Amino acid sequence: xxxxxxxxxxVGFFCNWCTSAAADLAGTSRLHYPPNIxxxxxxxxxxxxxxxxxxxxQEGADATILGGCHPxxxxxxxxxxxxxRRIAIVKTVLKSLEFDDDRVLLEWISxxxxxxxxxxxxxxxxxxxxxxxxDFKYLDSLGGEEVE
Amino acid sequence: MLKKLxxxxxxxxxxxxxxxxxxxxxxxxxxxxxxxxxxDKLTPIAPVMQWNGADMLRRITRLxxxxxxxxxxxRPCEARTYKELVKFxxxxxxxxxxxxxxxxxxxxxxxxxxxxxxxxxxxxxxxKGGKSNKIREACKVxxxxxxxxxxxxxxxxxxxxxxxxxxxxxxxxxxxxKAMGIEEGSRNADxxxxxxxxxxxxxxxxxxxxxxxxxxxxFLSSCLNCHNCKNMCPICFxxxxxxxxxxxxxxxxxxxxxxxxxxxxxxxxxxxxxFHIGRLIHMGTSCIGCGLCQQACPMDIPLYRLFGIVxxxxxxxxxxxxxxxxxxPPVMDFREDELxxxxxxxxxxx
Numbered sequence: 405x406x407x408x409x410x411x412x413x414x415v416g417f418f419c420n421w422c423t424s425a426a427a428d429l430a431g432t433s434r435l436h437y438p439p440n441i442x443x444x445x446x447x448x449x450x451x452x453x454x455x456x457x458x459x460x461x462q463e464g465a466d467a468t469i470l471g472g473c474h475p476x477x478x479x480x481x482x483x484x485x486x487x488x489r490r491i492a493i494v495k496t497v498l499k500s501l502e503f504d505d506d507r508v509l510l511e512w513i514s515x516x517x518x519x520x521x522x523x524x525x526x527x528x529x530x531x532x533x534x535x536x537x538x539d540f541k542y543l544d545s546l547g548g549e550e551v552e
Numbered sequence: 553m554l555k556k557l558x559x560x561x562x563x564x565x566x567x568x569x570x571x572x573x574x575x576x577x578x579x580x581x582x583x584x585x586x587x588x589x590x591x592d593k594l595t596p597i598a599p600v601m602q603w604n605g606a607d608m609l610r611r612i613t614r615l616x617x618x619x620x621x622x623x624x625x626x627r628p629c630e631a632r633t634y635k636e637l638v639k640f641x642x643x644x645x646x647x648x649x650x651x652x653x654x655x656x657x658x659x660x661x662x663x664x665x666x667x668x669x670x671x672x673x674x675x676x677x678x679x680k681g682g683k684s685n686k687i688r689e690a691c692k693v694x695x696x697x698x699x700x701x702x703x704x705x706x707x708x709x710x711x712x713x714x715x716x717x718x719x720x721x722x723x724x725x726x727x728x729x730k731a732m733g734i735e736e737g738s739r740n741a742d743x744x745x746x747x748x749x750x751x752x753x754x755x756x757x758x759x760x761x762x763x764x765x766x767x768x769x770x771f772l773s774s775c776l777n778c779h780n781c782k783n784m785c786p787i788c789f790x791x792x793x794x795x796x797x798x799x800x801x802x803x804x805x806x807x808x809x810x811x812x813x814x815x816x817x818x819x820x821x822x823x824x825x826x827f828h829i830g831r832l833i834h835m836g837t838s839c840i841g842c843g844l845c846q847q848a849c850p851m852d853i854p855l856y857r858l859f860g861i862v863x864x865x866x867x868x869x870x871x872x873x874x875x876x877x878x879x880x881p882p883v884m885d886f887r888e889d890e891l892x893x894x895x896x897x898x899x900x901x902x
Contacts (some may be wrong), residue, residue: 455794455830462826464814475888485886490833492869492894493882497832500865502764510895529899539765543825547816548765 412466415442415527417457419449421470421479422508422514427534428434429518437525440532441469454494457508466538467507469528471521479544484512506531507538554596554708555714556653557732561623562588566731567649568620571608573598578665582608586620596625599671601658604786604842606633610642618647627655628696629842631704632875633879634787636838639881642789650704654711654741655697657687661847674854681712681744683843687739690843690856693755697748698741700876709739752850756864759857771858774851777824778888781845781855789837794834795827828855835881838874840865 418424424445430437442465446452449472457468469489472484491510498505509528511520542548554572557803561567572594574583581596582605585591605626624635631652637643656674669686677684691697700799701705705725709717717737720726729736761771779795782788796802801823811818839859846856867873869891870882879885 451793454833455826456832458829459826461812462822483884485888488891489870489882489886492891493837494833495868495894496669496866496869497829497836497862499641500760501768501829502762504764506897509897512895531897542815543765543769545811545815545818546824547814 411539412440412526414440414467415460416469417444417446417452417467418471420445420447422473425515426513426517426521430522433518435520438529440529447494448480448483449487454490461507461540462543464541467532469509471511471513474514503540509517555591558591559588567623569622570598572625576779579661599659599669599674600661600664602661604844605630606637607786610637613644617644621647623649626650626652628699629840632840635703636840651706652699652704653708657683657690657691659686678711688818688843694753695752698745711739711741711744715737726877746812756861760861761858762823772825773826775853776851777821780848782831784844784848787838836863836866840875
């Protein structure tokens with residue numbers, strides 16, 4: 405496993421109305437974005453309980469992205485403001501327990517921002533690739549570096 | 553003294569029911585009485601907090617407002633819980649008068665069962681402006697040990713005074729005391745509160761769970777995943793809990809084997825640490841610090857260090873003091889222009 409170059413697994417929760425549309429646009433515009441992203445379409449960024457993001461991290465993802473509409477553009481008027489509060493909570497919890505809070509990312513990408521979507525995904529994948537595998541996935545396991 | 557107040561209030565028709573602790577063989581439970589003859593069965597200030605009184609009020613008013621005028625004797629932490637639960641629409645405050653007092657702290661329920669300590673001993677300590685060293689950790693580091701204005705209705709001062717004093721915390725309490733013909737008094741508790749705060753600040757630094765994954769794993773290593781901490785938590789009032797839904801964590805066996813391959817072996821059950829992190833995310837912003845999670849833990853994990861300290865960090869982000877502020881809890885509210893440091897990779901929108 406050591407010889408192979410580390411390829412991160414990134415789980416993306418993308419809102420139906422903006423970021424998922426941007427992902428489609430990036431695809432139809434033939435913009436390249438890395439296959440490391442595993443997109444999950446959700447109806448609104450506020451429907452994602454941060455526990456699901458934490459769970460993805462524990463079950464093997466190296467990072468998670470929550471993509472929503474720009475503030476003020478939410479299809480459900482106020483969903484993304486609530487999502488932002490939830491991300492603030494989960495990032496603070498991770499930071500306070502001295503986990504790496506960069507593994508959770510919140511991005512606002514609107515439906516017309518295909519190029520931004522591709523750029524953010526490329527940049528974030530590169531960032532996580534340089535950071536290396538997440539330690540969080542070893543929570544409640546016998547593996548990981550430091551244990552014995 | 554509180555009993556006399558209850559009997560007087562019954563006779564004047566100001567109250568029709570009282571909820572206060574009552575002794576059992578090994579502990580204290582909350583009791584609800586509706587007759588003045590039953591007042592003697594109560595112990596208004598108990599040395600043990602087995603349940604959170606605000607949670608009991610939630611049970612009483614969950615379906616409908618209180619039909620009788622109810623006087624509830626609550627500790628300051630319970631009064632704060634009461635206020636927080638009112639904001640969450642879990643308690644209907646109508647017809648309820650809350651009396652709280654300078655809390656001498658409570659003893660761990662299990663310690664009390666085997667080595668009972670009288671409440672008089674605890675009160676004697678606070679009358680001198682100190683506090684007993686037998687009380688629970690959460691009580692030692694209590695942030696608000698005294699009644700706070702606008703939290704509850706009536707306060708009873710015990711610190712630094714030989715004759716207890718009553719004072720009003722709200723308009724409802726003012727009316728009640730006036731109707732009772734009780735003069736409002738005052739006592740100086742600033743120093744006493746400052747002592748608590750100082751201990752709390754030191755505690756934040758000293759007991760913080762550090763070291764990321766390893767630190768948390770070590771901290772929770774003896775956890776039974778019994779969910780007692782969640783059951784006792786007054787803020788965890790959801791009828792259906794994400795972590796109680798067994799189907800959420802049902803997987804085919806191949807999934808477990810694959811995890812064991814990838815992670816060099818896994819510990820079962822797999823949702824142990826996740827449960828605590830998830831609970832922090834769900835209720836951390838409203839943790840009022842009663843410490844019942846720690847008392848309920850059968851393995852004596854000092855859980856309040858997790859919830860109290862991380863909860864404090866969360867509350868700092870939202871500049872919110874649960875049960876003290878009149879503002880809506882952070883999880884129910886939002887601003888249009890806030891928290892930009894949590895957006896994007898490096899913080900701030902492009």
